[in-house]
Amino acid sequence: MPLTTLSVLTLRPGNGRWGLAQMGTAQRPLQRVPGLRFHKLLGSGADSYQFMPNLNRYGFMAVWESEEAAATFFATHPVWQEYRNRTQEIWTARLAPMQAHGLWDGSNPFAYPTDGVLPAEGPVAVLTRASIRWQKTPRFWRYVAPSLAAANKAPGVQASIGLGELPVVRQATFSIWESVQAMQTFAYRNELHKEVIRLTRQEKWYGEELFARFRVLSTEGTWDGLNPAAVR
Incomplete structure (x- = not known):
C-alpha cells in the first residue's frame, strides 16, 4: 500500500546556505x-506564512510505493542522513489521503486507493497547493496572508506552516487539526477564509x-520543540 509522508526540517545555525542549495542539488x-x-x-x-523565505526551515513531501x-x-x-547531521529538529508525519482533488505538476500524487472516509476522531491534516498567476500575486498575498494567519490561530489547529517550491508564486500550506470538526468549522465559518475561496474562483x-485531506497515521520527532498531533 502506498504511503505519504511530510517532514518539517529545522537546520542547525549556519546551514542556511547549504539548505538552499539542496533545493537543486538533491533533486537528482x-x-x-x-x-x-x-x-x-x-x-x-x-x-x-510570509512570502520572505526562512532559510533554516524546509519541508519534504513524498509518496512511497510502500511503507518499507x-x-x-x-x-x-x-541525502537524508546528511539532513539529519545538519538539522536540530526533524518532524515527520505518516499520512493516508482521504480526499484529494486537483493537480500538482499535471498529476494528483495522492490519488491512490484508501477507505475514503474521514475519521470521526483523531487528528487530520490538510494540504493546499497552488501555482499563482504572476499578475494575480498582489491580490493573492493581500487576501491570503491574513486568512493563513487566522488559520494558524484557529481553535483546534495543532500546527501549520507555509511551504513553497518557488517564492511568491508556487505556494503550499500544511496544517494539522485535532479533529475533522475543528477543521471544517474554520473552513466553512471563518469569514476571511470564505472570502478567499470566493475570490479564488471569481x-x-x-x-x-x-x-488534499489526510488521516494522520503517526508522527515522530519535534517541530518547535513539540510533537504536534502525536498519535500511536
Missing part, C-alpha cells in the same frame, strides 16, 4: 530513490491547484 539523487514515486523539497516562509520503501530511505539514504488566481 532523490529521483533515483527506489520506491519514491513523488517528492517535493519545499522552502518555508519567515514567520510561518519509506523506512529504508529514512534509515539509510545518504478572479482565477491559480494556474494549477490541489487540495
